[in-house]
Amino acid sequence: MEFSQEDMIEFCRTRANILRQKYIEDMENKLTSFERKMIAKGFRVCWVTDEDDLTENILSQLPKTPYNKVCFDLPDVPEALRTSKNIRPVHYADVESGKSGATYLFVQAEFAIVETGTLVLLNKNSKNCINSIPNLFILLDISKLLNKTSDLETILYLRSQAQEQHYLPEDVKLINRPFSLIEPNFTDPSQGYTHTPVQITIFLYDNGVTDIMQNSILRESLYCIDCGKCKTVCPMYAYTKEHTPINLVRDNFLHHATDTEHVIKNAMLCGNCDHVCPVQIPLCDLILKEIELARQSHPGKSKLANTFDKRKKLNSMNGKFHRFFFNKTMYGKNKMLYNYFKQQQDPFYNILWTQENSENDK
Ligand code: SF4
Missing domain, CATH: 3.40.50.10420 (NagB/RpiA/CoA transferase-like)
Structure with missing residues (x-):
């Protein structure tokens, strides 16, 4: 073979x-x-x-x-x-x-x-x-x-x-x-x-490593070998040059542990980083979980988080119309991000993507 x-x-x-x-x-x-x-x-x-x-x-x-x-x-x-x-x-x-x-x-x-x-x-x-x-x-x-x-x-x-x-x-x-x-x-x-x-x-x-160790969910982020690949495929990083996917997960947890808005604004959850990470860190899932953790500790700050949740629904809608409005609202001001999202054919929400692919693999 x-x-x-x-x-x-x-x-x-x-x-x-x-x-x-x-x-x-x-x-x-x-x-x-x-x-x-x-x-x-x-x-x-x-x-x-x-x-x-x-x-x-x-x-x-x-x-x-x-x-x-x-x-x-x-x-x-x-x-x-x-x-x-x-x-x-x-x-x-x-x-x-x-x-x-x-x-x-x-x-x-x-x-x-x-x-x-x-x-x-x-x-x-x-x-x-x-x-x-x-x-x-x-x-x-x-x-x-x-x-x-x-x-x-x-x-x-x-x-x-x-x-x-x-x-x-x-x-x-x-x-x-x-x-x-x-x-x-x-x-x-x-x-x-x-x-x-x-x-x-x-x-x-x-x-900050021992702090992350205490968190059973984000512990996986410590597998990182600093290859930098997630950075090169991240459309958000290409635009802002601020937060690589792995840094977003770790730094937000360590420095702004309750800042849901910060995470949402810096992650598109396109899933690119998940597919390339050589040690299979599920970066998108970690970001989602972190958002969830932040929302639980600060339920009052949920406006953006609610908007974000709509992505999940959008994927099942499969309608260009909804995508158009979602994009316009979230990224309309950033031409580059807006265009990037407009061209994406895959669902925004990578968990759905993963599920579909694992079903196809069976
Ligand atoms: S792709 Fe994975 S291993 Fe490489 S820097 Fe990003 S998180 Fe770390």
């Missing part, structure tokens, strides 16, 4: 969903085991709850002198760190040239493997400087661990499928033991090189 590439990808997606579930459901034990392994190997491990805690922790580890040279290779550098008078940010290109005098490098690990106690860094700008600075801070989201090395293969394959050109990550750096800073021995050139251990601190970053 031959399998097509689509079958292979579907198989991998199902596998990825299961392996992510296995880690998330047993996160507490796995994290403890990972921490123990890393400490035994000689890494320093710090637990940080949120951005303020992270900033405070980092600053407490720097000498109390102004302008410590720090190279940040993070997607988002906390504002308080970037503007702290104790820190002078240094560009990684300057570090690479060897003339920056930077003493700290701060990078983010995309994943870590519990089984082997390994940090996984993908496509870092600072990839050539990792072992040329005496202090290395590594930020690791506590939801981004994988149980086994074989899990990493599946995840990297799926992340590459999410890229337009299906590139595998160009640079995968695995850190599973401390290493040394190797420099020419200036005092005694006959001795060749000096080896000074790099001080590596791992920051296990909660950033």
